[in-house]
Amino acid sequence: MLKKSTLLFCFLFALLNLIADYSGAQRINDQQKGLKDYYKNFFPIGVAVTPQQLKDSAQRQLILKHFNSVTAENAMKMGPIHPKETQFNWAPADEIVNFAVANGLKVRGHNLCWHTQTPKWIFNDSLGNQVSKEVLLQRLKAHIEAVVGRYKGKIYAWDVVNEAVSDNPNELLRNSNWYKICGEDYIAKAFEYAHKADPKAVLFYNDYNTESPEKRARIYRLLKGLIDKGVPIHAVGLQGHWSIQDPSEEKLKKSIEEYASLGLKVQVTELDLSVYSDSNTPDATDKTKLNNFSPELQQQQATQYGKLFKVFRQYKGTLTGVTFWNLSDRYSWLDNFPVRGRKNYPLLFDAELKPKQAYWNVIKF
Ligand code: GLA
DSSP: OOOHHHHHHHHHHHHHHHHHHHHHHHHHHHHHOOHHHHTTTTOOEEEEEOHHHHHSHHHHHHHHHHOSEEEESSTTSHHHHOSBTTBOOOHHHHHHHHHHHHHTOEEEEEEEEOSSSOOGGGGBOTTSOBOOHHHHHHHHHHHHHHHHHHTTTTOOEEEEEESOBOSSTTOSBOOOHHHHHHTTHHHHHHHHHHHHHOTTSEEEEEESSTTSHHHHHHHHHHHHHHHHTTOOOOEEEEOOEEESSOSOHHHHHHHHHHHHTTTOEEEEEEEEEESOSOTTSGGGGOGGGOOOOOHHHHHHHHHHHHHHHHHHHHTBTTEEEEEESSSSTTSOGGGSSSSTTOOOOOSSBOTTSOBOHHHHHHHOO
């Protein structure tokens, strides 16, 4: 007969093995898990991409591990995709959409009407004179029908109008060529054309500084006006070009709640957290004020990312997506804005594509 102590030993040994197996399995599991898996009960996690990145196997793998939504960084903007009135450059946008469809990722379309990255031909006739409102709206309609129509059923959401609200607190709308030629009507028209081209697409107004109380009030006014007129607008995009200090939880919550009170869904569409806080000061032009990405800054950024995602999770249901603007610190548009050539470190993955402290804070909940 086995002694009691031997039995106890065997039992403990088996238990320890079981625990080791289980945590081993967990470890493998955790290694395979990406952002999108941690957030599967909250909202899709997206990233802005270029066709070139999709051809680079390490970046492609990183995208597939962590993200379940993509946005074309530039490929769908009016200038790149519609360079001449009768010519479309579909290939780069097609590559992104085909990649997403083949791998089961969602696609956000970005964007249909913006004051910048427009093609040269759009505002002028063949003699170089400015076109009439009728002609411009007709061109906008043809553009939207072609682009939205091509990706109908594959692109679930469109940023229809981007950044129409002025930077000048004393006026509502930016004095862009769209506005100069069409007045405010171009905004409602863009939404109507997009809705007609794909009635199922979720249509967004997208902008920056959406949390600054002053601009927030003007964006709210614009959105309310559109809704009151019955314009098919469904959601608002907070671009989320923020910094390691801003916005506060309070400002972010207030803005989500205010836009949502109009019956709109909300997404964070272009998230990055600059490690510089001087984008609006004269210092921003001084390249000698380069930050090396010190441990303090890394910690500050991680804390801010953690704080923001905590708020995002609280608004599950209202907040229907969070998209990062670029994949890793290897390349960010902020390396050249507002100061050309000033390296920034705004994302969750470093230049070697490794998760940063900020990443661990985003998945810790
Ligand atoms: C804006 C646009 C984006 C992108 C960024 C900077 O936020 O909406 O498409 O151009 O600026 O890269």
